[in-house]
Amino acid sequence: MSPRRKKERKLKRPEMRRLSGEELRAWRKKHGLTQAELAWLLGVSQSAIGKWETGDRKIPPFLSFTLSCLEREFLEGGHP
Secondary structure (H helix, E strand, O other): OOOOOOOOOOOOOOOOOOOOHHHHHHHHHHOOOOHHHHHHHHOOOHHHHHHHHHOOOOOOOOHHHHHHHHHHHHHOOOOO
């Protein structure tokens, strides 16, 4: 008799695409956040947000996933 194996659940890989600075700015404004507030939520500096939005610095590819998690939190009433 073979041991029972738990049925493994495959997790869907989150989308990891690079946002443009314009998309980031639009997302931030859609949720009524200042650069400082978004920076605080992400644990980065306000200048990093500004540089991402203007294209002076590359936006990390995981940020789209992080923002989708924040959006889900906002929908559940967790907006700061």
